[in-house]
Amino acid sequence: MLETTDVVIEAAVLGANDAFYRAFTRGDYAAMSDLWAERAPVTCFHPGGQVLVGRSAVLGTWKQLLSGRSTFELRCDRPLVRLHGDTAIVTCYEGSDNDPAHLAATNVFALEDGRWRMVHHHAGPMSNPLPRPSRSLN
Amino acid sequence: MLETTDVVIEAAVLGANDAFYRAFTRGDYAAMSDLWAERAPVTCFHPGGQVLVGRSAVLGTWKQLLSGRSTFELRCDRPLVRLHGDTAIVTCYEGSDNDPAHLAATNVFALEDGRWRMVHHHAGPMSNPLPRPSRSLN
Numbered sequence: 001m002l003e004t005t006d007v008v009i010e011a012a013v014l015g016a017n018d019a020f021y022r023a024f025t026r027g028d029y030a031a032m033s034d035l036w037a038e039r040a041p042v043t044c045f046h047p048g049g050q051v052l053v054g055r056s057a058v059l060g061t062w063k064q065l066l067s068g069r070s071t072f073e074l075r076c077d078r079p080l081v082r083l084h085g086d087t088a089i090v091t092c093y094e095g096s097d098n099d100p101a102h103l104a105a106t107n108v109f110a111l112e113d114g115r116w117r118m119v120h121h122h123a124g125p126m127s128n129p130l131p132r133p134s135r136s137l138n
Numbered sequence: 139m140l141e142t143t144d145v146v147i148e149a150a151v152l153g154a155n156d157a158f159y160r161a162f163t164r165g166d167y168a169a170m171s172d173l174w175a176e177r178a179p180v181t182c183f184h185p186g187g188q189v190l191v192g193r194s195a196v197l198g199t200w201k202q203l204l205s206g207r208s209t210f211e212l213r214c215d216r217p218l219v220r221l222h223g224d225t226a227i228v229t230c231y232e233g234s235d236n237d238p239a240h241l242a243a244t245n246v247f248a249l250e251d252g253r254w255r256m257v258h259h260h261a262g263p264m265s266n267p268l269p270r271p272s273r274s275l276n
Binding site: 043083104126127130 | 178179180181183185186187188189191218220221222223224225227229231242244246248257258260261262263264265266268
């Protein structure tokens with residue numbers, strides 16, 4: 001059973017997770033940069049790719065990915081938060097606009113100066129894309 | 139620059155990560171079960187699949203996967219540890235025997251009673267498999 005404090009913490013983590021997908025959807029590099037941790041070590045697997053290590057490498061790819069692309073909504077379906085002290089793992093499914101979700105994602109956040117900031121992202125292809133859930137399942 | 143204590147902690151995390159691949163390679167369900175956290179919440183993405191939530195669901199699939207299969211070595215190439223307090227993220231590439239690594243993996247460990255235990259595994263297909271590194275790169 002979740003304690004009240006866990007509910008509050010989970011909401012804060014989900015807020016950080018939402019900020020990731022909002023930054024992507026808006027092509028907002030400044031917001032994306034602000035979300036990723038500054039001091040904690042960061043890593044990132046883009047779909048199908050090799051690991052990126054360190055803020056410069058990770059943010060460099062986000063800058064490239066977010067510039068000059070057609071705008072589409074990157075959805076985060078069925079986000080699930082698991083708390084591990086000052087670290088939190090969010091699992092979810094990523095889909096574009098109303099298409100079925102085609103990526104499984106692991107997003108890891110860590111507390112930095114009282115803020116949940118992203119320290120790891122791993123998105124990888126799913127064998128069977130998942131239809132967008134109805135709002136009640138979200 | 140890494141502190142001496144970080145080097146010691148990283149070695150302990152790598153030991154837990156090795157235990158995961160050893161348990162898989164040996165088809166050793168008892169070792170796999172022992173590795174996963176008992177109290178901390180656990181989650182798992184098998185390649186291309188949907189998220190498994192909770193020890194029963196996660197271990198249930200490992201029991202199935204580890205029973206009655208042909209034995210092959212599941213390698214963990216280029217493991218990289220990133221420490222976040224009492225949580226650690228290992229990224230690596232997974233390959234079978236001497237084949238190129240075809241999966242990118244995120245393994246998350248948390249301290250439970252002084253032991254690093256697995257709390258999350260995410261393996262997903264790579265677009266371009268990576269040849270097995272020479273030992274010097276490992």
